[in-house]
Amino acid sequence: MQRDNVTKKVNILGDANVDMILNLSDKQNLGEPSLFSGGSSANVASGLSKLGIDVSFFGSLGKDIYGKHVVDEMKADGIDISNLALLDNYNTAMVIGVVEESSERHFFLWPPINGAHNQYTLDDKSRKDLLDCDWLHVSGISLRFSPVKETMLEAMRICNEKSKIVSFDLNLRSELWGLSESFKETVLEAVSYSSIVFGNLHEEFLLIYDGNKDTLDKHISEKQTFICRDGHNGALGITNKDKVISNAIPISPIDSVGAGDAFNTGFIYASCCGKDIEESLDIGNQVAAFKLLGSGARHLPTKELLDDFNKKYQIN
Numbered sequence: 555m556q557r558d559n560v561t562k563k564v565n566i567l568g569d570a571n572v573d574m575i576l577n578l579s580d581k582q583n584l585g586e587p588s589l590f591s592g593g594s595s596a597n598v599a600s601g602l603s604k605l606g607i608d609v610s611f612f613g614s615l616g617k618d619i620y621g622k623h624v625v626d627e628m629k630a631d632g633i634d635i636s637n638l639a640l641l642d643n644y645n646t647a648m649v650i651g652v653v654e655e656s657s658e659r660h661f662f663l664w665p666p667i668n669g670a671h672n673q674y675t676l677d678d679k680s681r682k683d684l685l686d687c688d689w690l691h692v693s694g695i696s697l698r699f700s701p702v703k704e705t706m707l708e709a710m711r712i713c714n715e716k717s718k719i720v721s722f723d724l725n726l727r728s729e730l731w732g733l734s735e736s737f738k739e740t741v742l743e744a745v746s747y748s749s750i751v752f753g754n755l756h757e758e759f760l761l762i763y764d765g766n767k768d769t770l771d772k773h774i775s776e777k778q779t780f781i782c783r784d785g786h787n788g789a790l791g792i793t794n795k796d797k798v799i800s801n802a803i804p805i806s807p808i809d810s811v812g813a814g815d816a817f818n819t820g821f822i823y824a825s826c827c828g829k830d831i832e833e834s835l836d837i838g839n840q841v842a843a844f845k846l847l848g849s850g851a852r853h854l855p856t857k858e859l860l861d862d863f864n865k866k867y868q869i870n
Contacts, residue, residue, distance in 0.1 A: 562688040562826040567613060567696070575850075600627070
């Protein structure tokens, strides 16, 4: 895959799986289930690679048909998978999405706990390779289960100590697993290692920080930025000195699965290209809007497709 003239290298550590969507919205005309590659971390890896960023993925999959599906797509996207482990005794996770007649969605994870993505550990090679980057991106979905929880925290800590940019998507999924005090402490530890923290404003940031948008800056250290996604309202970037708002692009969404990952992709890409926080927020919204107009979390643009999208919607 041809790369843009971007010098920053991004390593991504975390979850990869498959998404199976069962659309029951028209029961008189049921179609076949749709299978997509998924996983919050893997989605960002795919999106960044399509935009021309040099990306390496660190994680684990089952040595099964779904793992092969994910590996084949990562190879096609041009992602370095030399630190992707294929495990004999664990299954590649599947997220099953059911779309009802009302368009309401329900999601189920199988297997519910011991999926292959939760088993990733670092060895001497992967620890060395992990530091061969300018930026590490991780997702909070990997903080729920061991040993990947410990792996993720170690990776964030050592990259932070070596002055790498570390971005952390909260991805709390509290509606599925709750938000215990012990887990909240783990999340705050991850935040302490982070340069950039992504998350949904109302469902994540306000859940762990007092429920008050106006005081979020009190929780931010001098070298940190909070990036708060806010759906159709766009996104808010907060430092301990400033707040920047970027409006969402007015479109009619087709599929919202993976929109947060798409936003993160656009923001990281723009930052790697030297854009400031305002421009990075804008490009995050552009990539998210592009994704919303297609099915599956991997409906993500190349640079050329993003340029065409911006021309069509007259975005400067």
